[in-house]
Amino acid sequence: MDIAISNTSDKPIYQQLFEQISVQILKGELENGYSLPPIRHAAIELRVSIITVKKAWEELERHGLIYTVTGKGCFVANLTSKEILQKRNEMLLKQMVIDISYYKSFGLTLDEVYELLKEIY
Amino acid sequence: MDIAISNTSDKPIYQQLFEQISVQILKGELENGYSLPPIRHAAIELRVSIITVKKAWEELERHGLIYTVTGKGCFVANLTSKEILQKRNEMLLKQMVIDISYYKSFGLTLDEVYELLKEIY
Amino acid sequence: MDIAISNTSDKPIYQQLFEQISVQILKGELENGYSLPPIRHAAIELRVSIITVKKAWEELERHGLIYTVTGKGCFVANLTSKEILQKRNEMLLKQMVIDISYYKSFGLTLDEVYELLKEIY
Amino acid sequence: MDIAISNTSDKPIYQQLFEQISVQILKGELENGYSLPPIRHAAIELRVSIITVKKAWEELERHGLIYTVTGKGCFVANLTSKEILQKRNEMLLKQMVIDISYYKSFGLTLDEVYELLKEIY
DNA sequence: GTGGTCTAGACCACG
């Protein structure tokens, strides 16, 4: 578990958990079939509530990134590299559409956005 | 008042108000000294509470975009085009830093981000 | 009328008027019997409402700094230099007691206050 | 909670709350990480509205004196003694500049102010 | 009429 949680962030903790584990799976850092730590262990290690971990795990399952075997644990889904790429782009594009609509509201063109992004990167 | 409020959005109403009016000011759509509608009128027109409007207006004032004169009304601040550009970039960069950290977590390079942005734009 | 009014100040306008004229009288800049401009003239010159000027004048009269002769106008009261000094200290001390209670709430000693004041002066 | 609210004061309640708690934090009376009472409890105890407490707490957070964790509570920020001193002077100087401009309008010199302060202290 | 403040009560997300 290589997770960093911020209490003061405006993002709910379960969301932070979901996002970070999603990324790890979609980057291939967690292999197919990898067994996620039991909810209780993860909760203790991350110092969060069991409910919070459960919520994050549920969100992962809803996105088809993990599957649960009752009584055995949770495992990273068996995804082909094509499926991984597809899901990754799906998540990225979903966020980008939101981000871009914000930039557009200021009347920015694509090139202006690019210039600003370059500065930060 | 050209404002669209979404009750289903995850963003609080006062935040939506603040953002939309900010954009209008920073795009120069509302001229210096322009008199905003009285909070009570705005509240009725937008079908929200007075306090909600007030909260948005306060945030605008805190950002130096408007100023209020008790008993007279609220007015768009007298900003030079340089100041407007500066404030606009301030707001944009603040959001972009967040957006980029998300893209980076997926391991995306600047060029990959650009390619995706181009598709959506 | 050497008065500077700020619309954006948190102090009400009539209060600003009252304070500035008080100071001028108590500093001896306006002599005994000096005729204040008619309320209407002052209102026009200062670009404020007649009501606002009236309120300030009333406050001045209540403090014994001016007197009104119906149909003739308002005049600076005939105060001996002793009375002026007394009224001046009265106003100053009243404010200072408030200021000091604020400094004291932070646990500041007289010397610490002096040091900070010296910096600003 | 050692707070005294005055309904007759010209200062708004949320401002009184903010100032008094600020002072307690900046005097070191409330330690780092100290958990403030839940806003609802504070509201009942102080016999004010939840929103009023919230407004004061928000102002404290804006000044970096506390931080809130949704669902957990509000806590005194982790400030070094250096930061505390800096914030304290910031608040004090801001007020002192106003106070001094009033004294100066009467033509008082620094020494005269000092003499008067000494009398009252 | 305008902004400034306050209240009581309510619903929701989070942990």
Place this chain on the structure above:
DNA sequence: GTGGTCTAGACCACC
């Protein structure tokens, strides 16, 4: 239980 938000209605000071 905790904070986050919202509403409807009210009173006040100021102009």
